[in-house]
Amino acid sequence: MGRKSLKEVRQKETVEAFYQVAKKEGLENASLAKVAKEMGVNTSLVLHYFGSKNELIYGLIDFIMKRYKSLYSIKDDVNTGDSHLEQVLNNLFSREWNEVVEDGVFYGCFTLAFKDEKIKAAFKELHENLRSLLVQAIEDAKKNGEVDVEDSAEAADLIYILVEGAYYYLSLYEQNEAYYKKQEKYKQAAWNILKMNKQ
Structure with a gap:
């Protein structure tokens, strides 16, 4: 390189x-x-x-996508025994995921998608790229017999809807015990989508 x-x-x-x-x-x-x-x-x-500022915003959306993608760059954890998919889901439902990009910046960019077609397209690409990474992690887990799901793309889509809804909702609350209990409940719901119980 x-x-x-x-x-x-x-x-x-x-x-x-x-x-x-x-x-x-x-x-x-x-x-x-x-x-x-x-x-x-x-x-x-x-x-x-x-x-222009809009050109900077397009660059910012790409910056956001790269920061989120970094949470997929993990290998099986030999210390905990967690597989790649387990670590991905742990990251998706974690403080790290929530803090990769500051909420005000993320939602500030997102609101512009309703006014600017290019920003909307950039946000769509961001979400599609992140979903494709999750699809690949699910596919790899299927090959290993770790999960039992027919349609990996559909499962990834549902999990991302759960993630996005969870953080929109949880952003209104203090990060206390109740917050983390809700976060764990949503992560368990993601495992349920994949037909594998994780406690």
């Missing part, structure tokens, strides 16, 4: 700075000038790599 170009490095740095500004001030208040200030550069440099 070759070295990343200066453009790729600068674009990555700019998107990360945009994410930090959006976390602090809200996506609606994030501007190219504020991103430049966060980076300690002139606004013209940000404009050189991203011609």
